Amino acid sequence: MIIEFEGEIFRWEAREDSAWFFTSVPPELSEDIREIPRPYRGFGSVRVKARVGGSEWSTSIFPSSDGTYVLPLKKAVRDAEGLEDGGAVVVRLDVLDG
Template structure:
C-alpha cells in the first residue's frame, strides 16, 4: 500500500526533555491500515518506508488512543529537511507489512 498525506509535526510532551517528534496519519488512512494489516510488531507497530522531501527512511508507525497511527520523525530527517514542530510535511508512505 502506497499513500501520500500531509500532517502537522508535533513534539511528544510526556516528558519535558523529550526529543520525540511525530506526524499523525489521517483518521481514514489509519482505519484502512488497521483493517488491512494483520501483522503487527511490538506496541502494535506496522513497518513502513517513508519519504519527506529528499529524505527516505524505514521505521514503524504506531497506533495511538483515538485510533490514528503516528509516524516518528528521526532527527536526521528533521535536520536534513529543516522540519520544526508545527511544520506541515508531505509524507509518501509505503506500508511494508502485509
C-alpha cells in the same frame, strides 16, 4: 499499500525533555491501514518505508490513543528537510506489513 498525506509535526509531550517528534496519519488512512491483515507486532506497530522530501528511511508507525497512527520523524530527517515543531510535512508511506 502506498499512502500520501500532509500532517502537522508535534513533539511527544509525555516527557518535558523529550526530543521525539511525530506526525499523525489522517484518520481515514489510519483506518485503511488497520484493515490490512498482518501479524501482530510489538505495540501494534506497522513497518513502513517513509519519504519526506528527499529523505527516505525504514521505520514503524504506531497506534495512538486517538485511533490514528503516528510516524516518528528522526532528527536527521528533520534537519535535512528543515522540519520544525508545529510545521507542516508531506509524507509518503509504503506500508510493508500486510
